Amino acid sequence: MSNNNNNSNTDNVFVNLSHILLIKIFDHLRDNIDRICFTFVCNRWFNDRHKYFRFNPTPFIGQPKDVYHNFFLKSFKDIFIDSEKQRECSLYLSSNPWAPFTYHRIHKLKIDYTIAKYQELELDENQLAKLLSFTSITHVYGCSVIPKNGFPSNIKFIRFLGFNGSLQPGSFGEGVEKIQFRSKLGCSWSTSKFNEPLVPGVFPDSVTFLSFEYQFDQPIIPRILPPNLKSLKFKYYTFDIDDQALPNTLKHLQISGSPNLKIAIPHQLVSLDINEIYFTDTIRSQIRKLQNLESLSISGGFDFDNNLIKEGDIPKSVTNLTLNCCLENSRSIPLTVKYLDIPQIVYFDEPFPRESQHQFERLTTSVVMKKLILENIMVERFTIPESSGIESIQLESLIENIDCSKIVLPNTIKELILPKYNPCRLTEGFIPNSVETINFGGYINSPASALPKSINTITIQSSAISHYQQSKSITNINFTKRGSVRNIKVSMGKPRVSHQNLNCKVSI
Template sequence: MNNQTDKIVNLSHLILNKIISYLDDNIDIICFSLVCKRWYKDRDKYLLFNTDSIDLFSLNTTDINQNHKHFNLPSYQNTFMKSVQSKTDCLLVIGYKTYHNYDYHFDDARNLKSIPSNVSVVSLDTDIVIQQNQEYLYRLLSESQSVTMLKGCRTLKYGLPKSIKSIEFHNFNEPLVQGSLPNSLEVLDFGRGFKQEILPGVLPNALRTLTLNNYDYEIQPGVLPVGLLEFSLNFYNFLLKPGVLPVGLLKCYLYSYNFEIIPGVLPQGLLNFSLESSNGYQYQMQPGVFPSSIEFLSFENYSQPNQEDLQYSAESCLPISWLQEISTLPNLQSLFIYFPYQEGDGNTIFNVNYLPPTIKSFDFIVPRTILRGTMPTSLKKFYFEDYTFKDEIFPETSQYHLELLEYENKIIHAIPSNIKINEIIVRGNSKEQKITIPSGVGKIKFYIDWSNSNGKIMDFDDNGATNDQSCSLRELCVFSFKDRPKVNLPNTIELLDLGWSDLNETLDLVPSSVRTLVYKYQSHINITIPNTVKTITNIIGNFGFNHKQTIRKLDDNYYLLYGYYENKGNSGNLITRIFHHSKLVEILSTKIQ
């Protein structure tokens, strides 16, 4: 290859920067710059790190140059600092509470001279703010031109930033009049403790998302702005009447709502609707209660509807009127049904014939319920509990292609030949001596607690495949092998997640086809690394929400390590370095600190 004329090598810096912008992981950005000499040499001219996952961790100071002392890639130090200095969506936390992620953290607001210009989100530990100079803090906020989100806001007495777009109140209980809230506000969450009535014209017209909790007044027409797109109403003790919800509303979520939804309440054009009832929704669904535009529908009941008041068909788990309304929705794509508690000892029935032919996603969590009827062939994602496939709902005369099948059970289901599945997720506890992994599936997540698995057998039967080449499995995730089972993983797996399995017990199971290895548990003694693991190019350790390390093989001699660990103090939590292959055993056995 002639680097002087090669079109890929000589891509402009603008195009290289555009490519980099599509990479989320910074280790991928570093490896991208190592593809050829020109890209490495010119790295400072196009390369910037993704700062979404880089926290500044400046404690009681606005100095951002003191942290991340474990970023040990001298060739990329300038690029790293330039990326950090260009970060414009920083988080400022004020209060004594310990936070795992922040850019700036001040225990006392009086030590803060001004809000840094790169801060867009401010989070207040409100109990601390009260004890400190509240007026001083809110004056600083009102002077800021960069803050767009304020979390923990307790008062509007001292003004808000002109740039504000989102507010989360905490124990806010001040009367509101027209003009109290800035016209720029787009997202508003009143939190808990708000006991004032909201009159028409008070909420700004630019508001797009609103959350009300324990609101003590009946909402009148005109209170909600006409431009509102998303509305969450929690613990509301009044009947919603027609004309209250704005006509342009797209998403509506009613939580702990125990009143009847009557026709005309939900606006035409609504796409998402969720109804959660703590006492059980005890009403018939009248014809036309749901607008025909509905695409996502969710029912959550924490007590069973009263069968004496509602008309059921045989032993149906849902009233007939509910099923009939579901069946009439011409645009419904996703249905979520969650009834965790069933009265009585007998089984109930859900007839899937009521699902419209447009349905793509169906989550069904109702104990002791049998599915009857024929599933629509439009289905792409299916989640259920404690159910066995029956020919009746997936008849052999129809062909199905599921992108995802997820279920909880004590057994692994055999998959009928007329169902093609891209990914399976299995959860639960199993006491079976032999588990046969379903055939014809490319990705399996096996989150089953297989206790005392020593001597048990895990079999990969891919339609009687006689060689690895005919096996379709490419990704396998397991929760844990507490004791080593008898298993021979097919040599087609490219991503293997060993979960909480002990590496000393399981590394020799890794087939040579694996290119990405993921694990969560580290042995406290040196491990033995087989040759199949030494050829793996991507090794990921997931040790917690704020603790992850990625190892990328650069060549036969060196690896690149990029990771972050739980921050303690203000030392930063990033760690990067290049290490020799002789250190791989040590790295895999010890969490980065």
């Protein structure tokens, strides 16, 4: 751009974007050539390049140091050097050459090869401490020991892999926020996992996230968990948890345990995931009182005769619900639920009768549905998975100006019924090649080329016959009066086990 253009654009809103917005835009440019060209848009962007410009260092990984001397862009050389100084780095400890990450720098450690026999060499506490001496490291993945003198305060995230030692106050620096305990790949669930007693003060106040593996099963007494903990995860736990053990800051709890586990559920939870635990009256009454709960997952551990989820058991604040259990009826699910996953249904009495007012944005179920009627579709896009086995779909209404390319229908359907007033202009590829019968219902706003060759029966207004009669694949044409539509609505029955002939009507 010429200087004259630059001078005439001094009041241009884009030329005068703030540095914060320039950084946001700049971060979307991955190629360094694009980043350099970005600065040439105007004089201001070039003169202020030090305030927002950084090179993407990824292409430089693994390059020998002497290559850097061949960098000849003097206007960007100081920025290039500064970009190489990573401020927040992750340290990966692994002997796997196919680990799914790229090395920014590889450190070689001296190994004592006088060991006669060994199956595995691991970093000791001194070697790990040496690696963590780089203050730019903030995340550590795959460590199996505590470094000498504990983790430094610059470490924010720690993922243990096969750690089986003990923890003492001082093991973690005050800056750590997230700690995960994981087993080694390929190891048995019952070996090489952390299962040592915890003592008060072992976790700093800065910790907000804790995740334990299956093997950890030690009593959690008051003051063991950090006071600012927000997220806690147990893979399998058998000790009762009283109301003093969990901090009142906890927002997310995921726990799998013995069926008779007793737990005092904190009232301030936002998400709760319980697995393999009996849905007792005590747990039922506690969940009913969780007025801030937004996400709830309940699976396993059910006495199907006595522990149905009943109306009122699920708080009305819940919008995301996962159930692998029994429902008394559809009223057990609040109308506030927008995302429902019911992957394994034992039986339903009347899951979604025609009068159901649920408005789901996502519905996942193992039920095999032969016919699906969609009413009040008020979303701009949706996908129906092929695993549903649906053979007939009826769209009863669509929002105005909807882009049909954002609607994905399964390749299992054989019949498609469109709404009476269809605002959607069908395009090639929208209708799956499996469709044999299509009912346009009323108004037609689609070219004949949108129909796949698999269609042999079509229901249209008589006035549109000339539009489609040339298609060689169509052998049957049914006429409707202008404005009329076939009334095909089948309510869901009450199957107890078999769902092979199930018809389902859902609003999304």
